Amino acid sequence: MTWHRERWNADHSLPIGVTKRAQVGDLVRAGDIIAAGATLAGALRVPGARRLGLSPSDFDRELRVRVGSDVVARTVLARVGRRFARSVTAPIDGRLLHVTVEGDVYIAPIVDRWSVRATLDGVVSRSDDAVVEIEGEAWCLQGAAAYGPDAIGELTLGVDGPNADLAPTRIDVRLAGRIIVGGARMSAEVITRAHACGIAGLVAGGVPPAGLRVVYGDAVTASGSPSRDDRPTVLCLMGFGSAGLPPAVYEPFAALAGARAAIHTTSARLFVFSTADIGRAEMPSPDVVMGEGPAAYAPADRPVADADQGDGDREEQPQADEELTQSPSDRNSAER
Amino acid sequence: MTISTGTKSPVEQTTVTLGRSLRVALLHGREEASRRAVAQLALASGTEIVARVRATDPRSFVEAAQALRDAKPDVVIIQGGAKDQAALAELLEALRLGCAAQRPAPRIFALVDDGVAQAIRPRADPFQFETFATGIEMVEALRDLRRAGNESTELRDALIEDAARALAATNRTAALAIDVTERSTSLVLVRADGRLEAAHLVPLGLGMGADHVVVRASLDNVRRWLPWPIDAPALLERVFSRPRRPGDLPTTEAVLLEMALAREAIAHALRDVAEAGHDVPAMRSAPAILVTGRVASLPKPGQSLLVLVDGLEPTAVTTVFREPDDGGAERIGMVVPVTTRKSAKIRLVRASGRSTVRVEPRSFGLVQIGDDVDVAVNGAGIRGHGRSGELGVLIDARGRPLSLPERDGERIPAVARWHAALDAATP
DSSP states (O other): OOEEEEEEEEEEEOOSOEEEEOOTTOEEOTTSEEEEEEEEOOOEEEOOHHHHTOOHHHHHHHBOSOTTOEEOTTOEEEEEOSTTOEEEEOSSSEEEEEEOTTSOEEEEOEEEEEEEEOSSSEEEEEESSSEEEEEEEEEEEEOSEEEESOEEEEEEEOSSSTTOBOOGGGOOGGGTTEEEEOOSBOOHHHHHHHHHTTOOEEEEEEEOHHHHHHHHOTTOOTTOEEOSSSOOOEEEEEEESOOOOOHHHHHHHHHHTTSEEEEETTTTEEEEEOOOOOSOTTOOOHHHHTTOSOOOOOOOOOOOOOGGGGGGTTOOOOOOGGGOOOOHHHHHHHHO | OEEOOOSSSOOEEOEEEOOSOOEEEEEEOSSHHHHHHHHHHHHHTTOEEEEEEETTOOSOHHHHHHHHHHHOOSEEEEEOOGGGHHHHHHHHHHHHHHHTTOSSOOEEEEEOOHHHHHHHGGGGTTSOEEEOSSHHHHHHHHHHHHHTTOTTEEEHHHHHHHHHHHHHHHHTSOEEEEEEOSSOEEEEEEOTTSOEEEEEETTOSSSTTHHHHHHHHOHHHHHTTOSSOOOHHHHHHHHHHGGGOTTOOOOHHHHHHHHHHHHHHHHHHHHHHHHTTOOHHHHHTOSEEEEEETTTTSSSHHHHHHHHHHHHOOOSOEEEEEEOTTSOOEEEEEEEEOOOSSOEEEEEEETTEEEEEEEOTTOEEEEOOOTTOEEEEEETTEEEEEEOOSSOEEEEOSOSSOOOOSSHHHHHHHHHHHHHHTTOSOO
16 A cells, blocks of 8 residues: 555446536546436336337437426426327426336436535546546545545544544544544544534544444445445545554655545545645555554654645635536526 | 376366456346246356346336446346236336446346247347346356456366366265355255256355355354354454455464354355255255365364364265365265254264264264274164265264354353364364
8 A cells, every 4th residue: 555646537426317417528626516416216107109109219209308307297298299289298296217118208206416526636537327437636545445425625634643543532523524534543433423523534544343333334344335325434544443554654644634635435545636745655665565564653754745735725615516517418408 | 276187197277266256136027936046047157146126126116227226237137937028128127227328338148038038128228138048058158257258267166066076976976065265155066967056156255255254144143153252343353354464374263263254154155045946955965075265275174174064064974075275185074963852872884893872962073983984874863874084973963953052151162162072273
C-alpha cells in the first residue's frame, strides 16, 4: 500500500430510474451531482401496441412520451388514428419506465428522489443508464475494504500519531461533512457517533470486524460492502482489528490535511485532490510490503506541501440537487 | 500441480486454477424441480450465484430489475416449463431494464424446451441468448467461460471430478471427493455406475472465502469447534484477517481455526447441496472418500480425518484418503460410525484374525489394527468393510446428527478429547 498520484477511473453505479446524468466529456469535481433520478415503486404494465392495433416495432414510433419521462395520470402516451382515434394513457402519476418487446409499457409511481455525486475530479469517460465513470488525476491510497456509500469531504486528521486509536470524544458536529483519518483502530462507537454527527467518512488502519457487524449487520464480509443507503462510510486501509499506519502512509495525511477528498467504496480507494508534494509518492511502504506488523511511528521531517494546503478553506460547497443542469434529452422531453 | 501419468512416463506439467470468477443469476420456474435444476447447474459449473429470481417472485418488477442490476451477472441461467413462459418473459423484461446497459452484457443460457425457447428468445434482445439440450452441455459452456479462452488451463473442479471418478473406478464403489481451497469448497459424488453429482461452491473456503463461511454458517458454529474459549470479536478478527496473512507459519491456533472453518465449509456445502436436490445421504455413506486441498494439506493426517468426520458426518463404513496439492494420495484411515444408546460390541475381521471392540455411547477413538489392512466390520447396526490406513480404524459413536454441548464447560472438554483422540491438537 502506498500513495500514488496518477490518473484514476471511478465508476458510479446508478439505480433504476435515472432522470439526468452527466454526459461523456463533461468536467466534474468530486461532490458534484453527476446523476439524479427517481426511486420507483411497483410498476403497472399497460397494454400498448395491442390496444392501438400496431406491431410492437411500430409502437415506438407512435410513443408521444420519451421512455424515462415523468407523466401524470391520463397523459396520452401513444395515439393512432384521427377520426376513430385509439390511445394509450397513463393510469397513474409516475414514470414511463420501460417498453416491452411486445409493445406494452411499464409505469411506476415515484416515491422518492436520489442523486449520485462524483468521487473524482475529472472528465466523464462513460455515461449510460447503469454507470457514470469519471477519469481524473488525484492522490490515491488503495485500502483493503470499504463499507457504506461514497463520501466526499475535507480530509482531517483525527489522531496525533499513526498508532493512536481515534477516540469517540474527538468526534463532534463541528467535524460534520469531513473525512476523518483515524489511526490504528476505529471502534463501532466511533463509527456510529461519527455518523450521528454528520461526518462524511472515516479512514483507519484497521476496524474491528465485530464493530463492522454492529454497524452494517451480520452479512458483512472482509471484501467490503459498498451501498447507497444512509450508513456510515468506513475505509479500512490495512485490514481488520488494529493496524498502525506505516510512516509512508501516515505522514502524507498530515501534508494533505485540509484538502478535498473522497472515498470510493466500490474500489476501496481514498482520493485526495491536492497538488501537494507529499514526498514519498510511488514508494511502497516497506512495512506493508514485507508483511510485518505495525511499524513504530518515527517522527520525520514533514513533507513540504504546496500552496494548495489550504485548499479546504477555499473549498466550494458541493453542488446542491437543484443546481444540476438538465440534460439535453430531458429538455427535449419537457419541450414536448 | 503435477499430474503423474505413470511411474516410467514423463511428468506432465499443467496449470490448475479455479478459473475466472463467473457471476450467475438464476431465473427459474415456479416448480421446485426447476429451482433445483438451476441450482445444480450453477453448483456443478463452479460459478458464484449472485441472484435468484423465481417466476412467482413476490418482488415488484422494479425491485427484480434493481436486484439483477446490482448483481451484475456475467451469465443468466434460465430454466422453466411451458407454464412458466409468461413469468419468465416478464423476468426477461426486468433483466432488460436492469442490465441492458451493463458492459459486458450478460449472456443468457437457457435450459428450456424448444417451444419455450422460441417464445422467450425475442424478449432476450439485446442479450446473447443460447439454448442447451442438456445440463452437461451448459456446465461445459460455463466452464469454458471460466477458462476465459485459455484451453490449456485445467480447472480445479474438473480435476477433482476426475479424481473422484478414478477412486470410484479403482474401488468399484461409490466415491466422494471433498476439496476445500482458499475460496472454494467442492463435493463430488461418483456412484459405482459412473453417475456423477458435483457441487463446487464459490466463494466458500479457508482464505479469501473464510469470511463467507462465518457469514453463512454463523460465528457460533465456527467457534464451537475450537478446543479453547474465545470471544466472538477476537475470533471474527482472526477470520477476517486470514486472507491477508498467507505467509504465516502454521501455529497450533491457526491450524485449529482452519480446521474449524473447514468443518463448517463442508457442512454448509452439504446444506447447499441438499437444497439443490443432490443425494446427501449417498455422499455420507460413500465407501471411499478422498480429501484434497487445504484440508488434505493439514500437518497431520488425524487433523484431516477429524475435519472430514465432523464436517461430513459419515453414516457408513468408509475408507478415507487424502491428497495434498503438493503430494501423492495416501490412505489415512477407516471410519466406522456407530449409533448406539448402550454399550455395544463390534467385530473387526482381518486376514490375521478377528477382534471384538466394545463401543460406549458417544465414544470416539482409534483402534490400532495395523497399517493398511483390509478390515470387515460387523455389529451394533453397522456392517461394511474397508482398509485401515496410516491411522487405523476410527470408531465414531457420537451419534448422528452430531450435536455438541451448548455450554462451553461441557463442549470444550469434549472437543479437546476428540482432537486428542486423533492427535490433532498440535501442529
